[in-house]
Amino acid sequence: MQTITHLPGSTALVLDSPHSGTAYPPDFQYACAMNTLRGAEDTHVEKLYDFAPSLGVHWIEALFPRSYLDANRNTTEIDVSLFDAPWPDPVETDPKVLSKVRLGKGLIWRTMDDGAPIYARTLSVAEVQARIERCWKPYHVAVAQAIEAAHQAHGYSIHINCHSMPAMASSHATDFPGEAHADFVVGDRDGSTASAALSSLVCQHLRARGYNVSYNHPYKGVELVRRYGNPARQRHSLQLEINRKLYMNEETLAIMPGFEPLKTTLRGLVDRLLATDPRGL
Template sequence: MQLITHLPGRTPLVLDSPHSGTTYPADFAYACDLSTLRSAEDTHVEKLYDFAPALGVHWIEAHFPRSYLDANRDTTEIDVTLFDTPWPEPVATDPKVLSKVRLGKGLIWRTTDDGVEIYQRKLTVAEVQARIAQCWQPYHAAVAQAIEAAHRQHGYSLHINCHSMPAVASSNATEFPGEEHADFVVGDREGTTASTALSRLMCEHLSGLGYSVAYNHPYKGVELVRRYGDPAQQRHSIQLEINRKLYMNEQTFAMTAGFEPLKASLRSLVERLLKTDPRTFQVL
């Protein structure tokens, strides 16, 4: 079973999609309805960017589902109530991190975005350690390798962490349940993971195409930008959220007529980034 795709590129741009996986491993043994569980997926995000490798962009994609293991969380973001025996590894203590874990949204999800319990059993330490070894570790290794290769070749790297979001925030998804989302959310953890000028460029480009764009609200970016973004070293990481209403039916998961126009807009954004040197912001 292929759990990760890693396509090396030749440009400074690295794209990764950690949440669009639809391959549900046999050992998942979830108890809730599959259609409910599938609402956690960033469905079709990998298709929206399938033009990128041909442009020389580095591409990393998870095939395992987010609800099985969330590659955008640190391995310490563990809900210890999930296990039948004590978890032997370090556990996060940061209150902000713990608030997500309590919502059921740690490394291993306990509930769906609507608060539905995923399991009717306790998990074993061994099975979660296996998920980390088979999913989290190789995914992060691929992202780190791509960013390092891009930076080594060009002197800088541009990493876009690709996501989608529901049109309206669910009860257990964010700290703002019921909020209607903008078309796009650009997140750089308040300028700590990327140049704010680069983030503004992305916001302005998308706004110029007619989309509504929010900056760092309600999504600032999580582990994959926090871990790999270091703007002082010309390693820029930005989380980009796309509103699913733009391209899919959230109930049936089917793509809509908006898919191709959105894809064209994303291609124009990627082409703009490929022409942007964040060290000078001159067009290449």
């Protein structure tokens, strides 16, 4: 079973979508309703950026669902209460990281955003290790290869980690339940994964087009920008969250009329980034 799409590019820009996958593996024995489970998806994000490969942008996309394995988490972000035996590999101890695990949002999700449990059973160590081998490792290899290729060819890389978010934060989604989200959230882990000038450029570009943009709140960026962003080495990684209300019905998952104007905005942002050398900002 193919678990990722990796389309190499020729430019310095790398886009990846870790949460838009809809290919539910046959070994995924979940207990909640499918329509509930699909709420974990960054639905249609891959369609919003489907123009990118034709522009020479590197593109990586997870085909497996986020609720099966979250590629934007480290393999150490493990909820050991899920297993029927001790987990043999390292487990995260940082309290800030563990706050997400406690919400049920580690590498392997325990609950949905509303707190509904995903499983009515314990998981085996072997099945989760198999998910890591089939899904997490190929995804991260592809992202790392794309960024390395972009950097080697151009002397810098710009990596946008592409996401969507619900209009309103649910009880188990973030540390700010009930918060109404902005149109966009730009995250660089408080300036540690991209230059402040590049982050400002993205925020200003979107605000100039009439969007409400939040910076590092409530999403600062997680593993994929943390692992691959290194602005001191001209490797810039940003997480970009899009409010789903701009382009889809969150209940039915249907694409709404705002989809095409939003896609035009994203095309303009990609064009701007393709014309930007962060070394000159």
